[in-house]
Amino acid sequence: MNKPAFPNYTQLPSRLPPAIWWFFRGIVLLITFLQIYLLFFKPEIGLVLFWQLLIPLLPLSFAIVPGVWRNICPMAFLNQLPRKFGISKEKTLSENLKKVALYTSVIAFIVFVLFRHPVLNHSGVYLGLVLLLALFLALVGGLIFKGRSGWCGTFCPLAPIQKAYGHAPLLVVKNGYCEPCLGCQKNCYDFNPRAAVFSDLNDPDTWWSEKRKFFIALLPGLIIAFFNISYSAEMTLLQYLTSMLMPMVTSVGLFYILHNLFNVGFYKLASLFSMAALSLFYWYGTPVVAKGIFILFDISISEFLITIFQYFVAVVSLLVIIRGLFSEYQHKKSQLNSTQAVIGVGDVGTLQSALSHTQSLVQITEESTGSKLVLQPGKTLLDAIEEAELPIMPGCRMGMCGSDPVVITNGMEGLDPPGEAELTTLRRLGLEGKARLACCCKPKKNISINLKADLSPSTGEEDNQNHELEQSGTLEENDDDLFKIIIIGNGIAGISTAERLREKDSECKITVITKEAYPFYNRMGLEKVLYGRTALQDLYLMKEDWYKENNINSWLNTQVNRIDTENKQIILAIGKAVKYDKLVLATGATAFVPDQPCYQLPGVFTLRNADDALNLRAWVQQNSVKRAVILGGGVLGVEAIEALLEIGLDVSIVNTGPYLMNRQLDEISGDILSKFLVNKGVKVFTNTGIKDIVQQADIKQVELGNGEILKTDIVLLCIGIRADIALAKTAKLITNRGVIVDEQMRTSDPDIFCVGDAAELPDAIGGLWAIGSDQGKVAANVLLGEDDYYSTKSLPTVQLKVSGIDLKSFGALKESHDGYAINKYGSFTGGIIRWTYVVSKKGVLVGGVFVNTPMVANNVISASKEIDNVLTSEELQNLFLIDEKVIKKGKIW
Amino acid sequence: MQYFNYNQEKPTSSVNNISVLSGLNEEEWEMIIFNSHSIDFLADEILLKEGEVDNALYILVSGKVEVLSSSLFGREKILACIEEGSVFGEISFFDNLPRTASIRSLTAGKVLRISHKSFDKIAAWNPKIAQQLLFDLGRLLAYRFRNKAIL
Ligand SMILES: Cc1cc2nc3c(=O)[nH]c(=O)nc-3n(C[C@H](O)[C@H](O)[C@H](O)COP(=O)(O)OP(=O)(O)OC[C@H]3O[C@@H](n4cnc5c(N)ncnc54)[C@H](O)[C@@H]3O)c2cc1C
Numbered sequence A: 001m002n003k004p005a006f007p008n009y010t011q012l013p014s015r016l017p018p019a020i021w022w023f024f025r026g027i028v029l030l031i032t033f034l035q036i037y038l039l040f041f042k043p044e045i046g047l048v049l050f051w052q053l054l055i056p057l058l059p060l061s062f063a064i065v066p067g068v069w070r071n072i073c074p075m076a077f078l079n080q081l082p083r084k085f086g087i088s089k090e091k092t093l094s095e096n097l098k099k100v101a102l103y104t105s106v107i108a109f110i111v112f113v114l115f116r117h118p119v120l121n122h123s124g125v126y127l128g129l130v131l132l133l134a135l136f137l138a139l140v141g142g143l144i145f146k147g148r149s150g151w152c153g154t155f156c157p158l159a160p161i162q163k164a165y166g167h168a169p170l171l172v173v174k175n176g177y178c179e180p181c182l183g184c185q186k187n188c189y190d191f192n193p194r195a196a197v198f199s200d201l202n203d204p205d206t207w208w209s210e211k212r213k214f215f216i217a218l219l220p221g222l223i224i225a226f227f228n229i230s231y232s233a234e235m236t237l238l239q240y241l242t243s244m245l246m247p248m249v250t251s252v253g254l255f256y257i258l259h260n261l262f263n264v265g266f267y268k269l270a271s272l273f274s275m276a277a278l279s280l281f282y283w284y285g286t287p288v289v290a291k292g293i294f295i296l297f298d299i300s301i302s303e304f305l306i307t308i309f310q311y312f313v314a315v316v317s318l319l320v321i322i323r324g325l326f327s328e329y330q331h332k333k334s335q336l337n338s339t340q341a342v343i344g345v346g347d348v349g350t351l352q353s354a355l356s357h358t359q360s361l362v363q364i365t366e367e368s369t370g371s372k373l374v375l376q377p378g379k380t381l382l383d384a385i386e387e388a389e390l391p392i393m394p395g396c397r398m399g400m401c402g403s404d405p406v407v408i409t410n411g412m413e414g415l416d417p418p419g420e421a422e423l424t425t426l427r428r429l430g431l432e433g434k435a436r437l438a439c440c441c442k443p444k445k446n447i448s449i450n451l452k453a454d455l456s457p458s459t460g461e462e463d464n465q466n467h468e469l470e471q472s473g474t475l476e477e478n479d480d481d482l483f484k485i486i487i488i489g490n491g492i493a494g495i496s497t498a499e500r501l502r503e504k505d506s507e508c509k510i511t512v513i514t515k516e517a518y519p520f521y522n523r524m525g526l527e528k529v530l531y532g533r534t535a536l537q538d539l540y541l542m543k544e545d546w547y548k549e550n551n552i553n554s555w556l557n558t559q560v561n562r563i564d565t566e567n568k569q570i571i572l573a574i575g576k577a578v579k580y581d582k583l584v585l586a587t588g589a590t591a592f593v594p595d596q597p598c599y600q601l602p603g604v605f606t607l608r609n610a611d612d613a614l615n616l617r618a619w620v621q622q623n624s625v626k627r628a629v630i631l632g633g634g635v636l637g638v639e640a641i642e643a644l645l646e647i648g649l650d651v652s653i654v655n656t657g658p659y660l661m662n663r664q665l666d667e668i669s670g671d672i673l674s675k676f677l678v679n680k681g682v683k684v685f686t687n688t689g690i691k692d693i694v695q696q697a698d699i700k701q702v703e704l705g706n707g708e709i710l711k712t713d714i715v716l717l718c719i720g721i722r723a724d725i726a727l728a729k730t731a732k733l734i735t736n737r738g739v740i741v742d743e744q745m746r747t748s749d750p751d752i753f754c755v756g757d758a759a760e761l762p763d764a765i766g767g768l769w770a771i772g773s774d775q776g777k778v779a780a781n782v783l784l785g786e787d788d789y790y791s792t793k794s795l796p797t798v799q800l801k802v803s804g805i806d807l808k809s810f811g812a813l814k815e816s817h818d819g820y821a822i823n824k825y826g827s828f829t830g831g832i833i834r835w836t837y838v839v840s841k842k843g844v845l846v847g848g849v850f851v852n853t854p855m856v857a858n859n860v861i862s863a864s865k866e867i868d869n870v871l872t873s874e875e876l877q878n879l880f881l882i883d884e885k886v887i888k889k890g891k892i893w
Numbered sequence B: 001m002q003y004f005n006y007n008q009e010k011p012t013s014s015v016n017n018i019s020v021l022s023g024l025n026e027e028e029w030e031m032i033i034f035n036s037h038s039i040d041f042l043a044d045e046i047l048l049k050e051g052e053v054d055n056a057l058y059i060l061v062s063g064k065v066e067v068l069s070s071s072l073f074g075r076e077k078i079l080a081c082i083e084e085g086s087v088f089g090e091i092s093f094f095d096n097l098p099r100t101a102s103i104r105s106l107t108a109g110k111v112l113r114i115s116h117k118s119f120d121k122i123a124a125w126n127p128k129i130a131q132q133l134l135f136d137l138g139r140l141l142a143y144r145f146r147n148k149a150i151l
């Protein structure tokens, strides 16, 4: 254990065994009685011995090792005898008596000094009587009061002077009497010698601290007066008192003047004054002592020695002052260090009980870091990992993208088996049975995971240049006999087509061509590129050698310019023609950019592909961008906010709709989202679009439809996507917004299929990851001659990827009119708003919005899938009763 | 004063403490909990490490911990022992610089870890609470600043 700055006596070492102390105490008591005997019967020796030898020993010992005297003082000895023999009444000194004691000790000391010149200096008898009285009172005090409170440190007239000189002892000696301490007095010197005076002076009770200050303040004056007065018996009482008291008054005055005029702290002043008193005492006193020694022992002390001694005391005084300053410093430091922000006692109780409600008992141990994560009810393993700030890079949060596989090292059996989406993704990653997707796991029992276990789809080392080398296979027509399938587009739709094809047919020749320079990556996690540290690497979704392993030719960085349906070949931008038997268009979509010139300005960005994200990031860094305006308050725009906030930008978002995400949300959830974002510092503008963007020097001025002008450095366009139908047009396929397909993903050309964002299936929702994934599989099955259909019945879910708000929307949100029933539930607790809005038609669930209602939302969504969208209103009700705490029926706001 | 705890309990500081987040109700705490991360610890675990870069704020929900700092010669020094309800980590929470001291648990217990991300979320759901927390911690820093100026 460390040495505390202000050790109390229990923390001090015993320097001498108790027996030795008792022996010394006996000796000192004996000397005392001998002294008193001398005073009575040989006063000429007794007085000299007392005044000129013994008394002068004390002040110096008080300054250097006050503890010695406190242990051997004859008064203390007598005072402690009753305690030792167990005959003390052990009364507690009352608060009033404590105050009285402080007065009496100070007054007694001063009166004692005042009586020296007139009486005590030359009357052995009186002095002897005074000493006897003191010894007697000490004994009586010990008989009545507990601890040392009957005398030492309370009534004892020596106590104030001891405390003054010993306020910062150079050496401390352990209190040898109090085993155990009874807590008998305030700021007890015996308990904590370094802290006692310090604490007195800083006592919040100013009555107390003032008395202590006052006594120390008058000390130098008292000593000067005592030694300088030319006392004669002829002096009148008034003369005597004035010449004794005036210097004291001056001294006290000086003390407070120094404090008030120069802001010297009381502890410093007390230190200074008491040490001035000590030095003065020996300055005047040393020659007197020398005289005494001469009288008693006939030894004459030289002037030189006297001077040396006087300076010695001055040096000791200085040391004490330094020690005092150091203690004061230590005190303040420890105060600073120990001053804490705390939650009040009652509040801790509330916090604990809130915690006990919100914590499920499931514990997750992450083995590589040893962290223990606690899963909150309704949250996923992914949430727990993210909250613990462990490394993970999620994308879709619904088991589609596969960016968050986690190895479960223990307790795998305690998890629900993977659902369909998760299983498909795990298969794609080759991790079925080896890992789980964190976003899909809600452990019900304790599990262990390991985030460092080697699973990573990419090595993390590769860089873009290598991808060309990685391209496998050949475009040469040397294997004419093989059935050739070309897939244009390396996104989820293209990849899931290729994957399913290879799974079912190991023979056909599959070629995937894309104009992007990167292998299959997680488009949904693109905004992470803006603030992440690993560029694209964390977004790669395939093991490096997936293409090779599956015998799939992949051509990155290769643009297809034209489809020649007559010759069943595609024409590459590099001029090459490649033959196909079947062609799958998975060209996805592009971000919509209006034609006006203002949208072509540098600094106006879109966020659709990897290069967009990389360019935006580079621009932000190179142009020290501070502000961003997002145009478009749909899912994409709202999700972009977080990334822009993360890189420290001031973000405004502009939406032409009446509230944010008006296509996915009802009005109230839109408001909740807005409020959440506004509180994050985002400026939200709704019901207005952009009229113009004007570049002025380095700054762009965005003029809104409502006339408002926003100053910004960049503009991010998130105003929708356009299916990429350029290639389809070269093949004269029927197109509308996208390439028109049937439920088997066939286009108007029997040899050409289209899947994903590029495809348009009349009346079906598009533009989502899961759709591309499902359609890819259907196309592959149909290609291989199976009879498969893409079901438009399933309700794709939108999970908003903004941390801090859990927002899901699925299906269609019809206005409340004929036949549609709308159920709304809301609760507002302590700041977290929960909101549920479900639309059903005759008990058939058609859509819903869930804000912060994890349990309910997942149950409804999975139930809607399982029971084929049919949910009786009773079932609906039941779903909401699952977790009363999570959702309460009621009004919001 | 704190040097005269006659009944010899392990010294804890309660003298100049500055209260934070006082008067929140259970639901408000739930919101904070939802947006932060709670960690259980056993006795004798190092919860924070001096010099480590991490800017989260911690609330000691239960248990006792001590604050350690390494002195000049690598010896560790116990600066304080703090009890449930105490908030720690505020310095790095504000300046993002490495931890100034280590925290070691004396007993088993639980802390609530409020990272900057958590704080942002708390602020987004209930700006009043976030403001209150900042002011409370600001008061602590002001207190220290004033007193350091006197040192
Ligand atoms: C930032 C962001 C976040 C998203 N978040 C979600 C979400 O949370 N949930 C969700 O369900 N969906 C989300 N989406 C939508 C989802 O990513 C898309 O629906 C999905 O990627 C579509 O996949 P796809 O394969 O159809 O097309 P894409 O992924 O767009 O792939 C098409 C590929 O074809 C290539 N290509 C096009 N023309 C040619 C040509 N002529 N020659 C060669 N190659 C060509 C393109 O370069 C591209 O690589 C998000 C999209 C973005 C941009």
Ligand code: SF4
Pocket (backbone or CB within 6 Å): A146, A147, A148, A149, A175, A178, A180, A181, A182, A183, A184, A185, A188, A189, A190, A191
């Ligand atoms: S307070 Fe404790 S240490 Fe001080 S005199 Fe009383 S019993 Fe002894």
Ligand code: FES
Pocket (backbone or CB within 6 Å): A394, A395, A396, A397, A398, A399, A400, A401, A402, A403, A404, A425, A437, A438, A439, A440
């Ligand atoms: S699969 Fe879990 S985040 Fe996409």
